[in-house]
Amino acid sequence: MANPLEQFQIKRIAELPLGGLDAAFTNASLFMLVALGLILGFFWLGTRNAGLVPNRWQAALEGMTGFITDMVDQNIGLKGRAFVPFIFSLFIFILFANIIGLFPWSFTVTSHIAVTFAFAALIFLICVAVGIAKHGFHFFSLFVPANTPAVLLLLIVPIELISFLSRPLTLSIRLFANMTAGHILLKVFAGFVISLGAAGGILAAIAPLPFMMTVAFYALELIVAVVQAYVFALLTCIYLNDSINLHH
């Protein structure tokens, strides 16, 4: 049976030392470009012949931008409008990367913690920068919930601090773990189909069972791909809301 972890292997396609930094063009880079290309194609289809009465691609694109804009409005308010392009970029990139990863022989960019943590760290830094830029030193009142007795503060403040600092970890691990686990599961069940079929006899007769499981898991993984992109964008909104509006 094929190693279910093999699909996550980074394959270096071309070495590219960039001023001493390792910027090798890998299969991950390739599929990031594929995602970018497909997203730009989607944008092109969605904005070409844009009319008062939207065509299908236009309706799809406008539906997505409207969805993210509404999400930002609901979670942050009108002050969050400046972050709509950022959150929309996050959402559509993760969505396309997740779905592209479901095609056979493709590579799932978002199944790598290097990528998800880079996103999460960027979001964390933006949250801190926006919070300090908007509220200055007062931003740290985020860790001191209003109307808390002084004695409890000794306990609450470290908890709040830890929960704030763990945000980039949970954000990155959630996406990475979802993608990795789903793909391993698909690979394992698909591998069963092959090994049972190859075993012959009575074992070959039950090979359709893991095949049906694979189909069911594939549908589930499609949902996960969309939901995780949504969750990532939604949590980004919620974290940004803490920085922008500060209320607990």
Add this chain to the structure above:
Amino acid sequence: MPQFDFTQALPQVLWLTLVFGILYLIVRGLLPRVQTVVENRRERIAADLREAEAARVAAEAATSGGSSAIADARGRALAVTGKARDAANAATAAKLAEVDSSLKAKAEAAAQSLSAQRAAAVAELDKVASDATVDLVKRVAGLDVSNDEAAKAVKKVAA
């Protein structure tokens, strides 16, 4: 797990920075255009709805004006027919009264002439009776009575 081979992390992060940076810049340019189209559509729909509402209000006003005109006309028609009916009634009543009085006059005249004839007939009857008395007396008693005496006797008996 290849994910925890962090020697491969740097190229991924560098390429991600490049790709996501390009995507972000494009989205920044694209989103306002998409939002403008959506906004234009929303305004157009709102304007159309306002226009439709105004047209509806105007139509409603026109209908209520029409119905008040109809009520007016009905009132006028009722007044006209009522007047005509009253006039006709009055004319009928006048005619009836006229006919009534003329009939009454005729009836009275007829009654008068009837009673006059009756009186004449009664007077004639007296004469016939006195003549018959004269005859009767002549034949039964062989007496000649004058007509005057007979008439007196008849009157006496009849009274």
